[in-house]
Amino acid sequence: MSKAFQTIEKCPGCGSKIQHDKPGKPGFIPADVYERRLKEGKEILCQRCFKLKHYGMLVGEVDEDEIIDFLRKTVTKFRNFMYVLDIFDFEGTYRPEINEMIKDKNVIYVVNKFDILPKSVSGAQLKKWLTDRINNANSDNIFITSTKNEFGISKLKKYLENLRGEMLVLGVTNVGKSSLLKKLTNSKVTVSPYPGTTIGIVKHKLKNLKVYDTPGIIVNDRMIDLFDAECQAKILAKGEVxxxxxxxxxxxxxxxxxxxxxxxxxxxxxxxxxxxxxxxxxxxxxxxxxxxxxxxxxxxxxxxxxxxxxxxxxxxxxxxxxxxxxxxxxxxxxxxxxxxxxxxxxxxxxxxxxxxxxxxxxxxxxxxxxxxxxxx
Known part of the structure; x- marks a missing residue:
């Protein structure tokens, strides 16, 4: 192993110590990838954070119970929440376990991927349908968006820019949280100062509001979760259904x-x-x-x-x-x-x-x- 590998480095995505020996564990990055990216001066992320940042997936030896336990502890630190849903997979992404964690909190619901619906579905029609489906929701706290064609992004951004304090973003895997936050903030990944975990959350900033992105919650009752990551990426709804x-x-x-x-x-x-x-x-x-x-x-x-x-x-x-x-x-x-x-x-x-x-x-x-x- 070269001398460069002996340097103590931390993953900027989760704060874990970079390591090359335990695939699936926090901080893992293959030694050859680490060396190449170090020589090229490129950003070094552990394998888990790389896939989280670029594909919205949390991989490795982290299961649903671990994520839920982490989120339950993190949720207590926040009053304001952004709950991101996928309109194509509404039942798969509107989760009772998340609703239980954020009851009695200030919540806005961002329903993403509006572009994949047939053109015959209007925004007003969809908002009425969502209001009837989502507990404690009304027309003021439901935002319909599409990161692909930027529908609703400016309206949501304007709303968030008028807020102060901190907001935690929640959602299951593959709902498009990372893409949404990139459109809203244009910020880079930074390490959040929350101790006691190797999972980590990622901080963004939007004027006077700090927005914290969490790992996508892993669930096990959707069809798409039965397939490998490559196949998931292939069959995820991208164009109109x-x-x-x-x-x-x-x-x-x-x-x-x-x-x-x-x-x-x-x-x-x-x-x-x-x-x-x-x-x-x-x-x-x-x-x-x-x-x-x-x-x-x-x-x-x-x-x-x-x-x-x-x-x-x-x-x-x-x-x-x-x-x-x-x-x-x-x-x-x-x-x-x-x-x-x-x-x-x-x-x-x-x-x-x-x-x-x-x-x-x-x-x-x-x-x-x-x-x-x-x-x-």
Missing amino acids: NRKTFKPYPEEVIFIGGLCKISAKMKNEESLRPIFQIFAPENVSFHKTKNKNFIDNFPKYFGKELVPPCKKMDISGLNFKNLSIEVNEGFELSIPGLCWINIKRGPVQFDVYLPENVSVYIRPSLIQPKRKFKNS
Whole structure:
């Protein structure tokens, strides 16, 4: 090891001592990467903070309980909070564990990625829908944004610039907190002076307000969390969500990616077929089939007809469940981290097959129907 490696260095992202021997632990950076970036005069971040800063992901040997414990201790130091949500994955990012931590606090809700919704959804319509969904929310403390096209950014920035003191930013992984704060503050990463933890929070400043960004909370009940980081990045909703209308026969199976399949029939009208739209990120595949060989051997098609997974994946360690769910017109079936299904003609009786840990929700429709379908 060169003499440079013996120099005591600390990661500016979390304050941990730089080390090269324990991957996954705070402060780890491969020795060759450290040496190269040191010679080139580039910023040196530990591997965990590098991925946190550039990809919004907390990696390594840190689990959900550790993050939640850290946040519970940190939350007591603040009165003001910014809770960042992802409108594509509302149920997956609006979390009871976060709500419990910030009850009786001053909270603003920033609902990000507005650009991915169909153009037919107006900001006013979305705000009304959110007000009905979010506890203790009103039109004054909900901000709808898009970091991609900067929708709502100037309004949020103006609001924050009129505040003083400190504000803590919370949210699960992949909601776009880092991108949002970069748009708002244009500040660089600095170490927050909070002792007693190797996880750390990152301080930004906006006029008279200090804004502290926290690591994304790791959850385990969204479909996207089952895939590797590279695949997550590929299937995250970036452009306007893909949608497809289905009018299936009862014997047909629809795969949404590779780990979720559904079949559907009308609840009461046997002579009619249900009609619904599935909304998912552009790289999530839809595949309708009644081929029994395909249905029984679906893992063979991972990364091909069925994405995600983005490549071969061993699912022998996953447990799956079958759910029977009735969804009426005016409601949607939401599968966090994957898709939502909007009912056009129902009520629809769904049989859903997916990993046991992935939650499923029925919610009032975000996408309002524009026309009635004939009885055909």
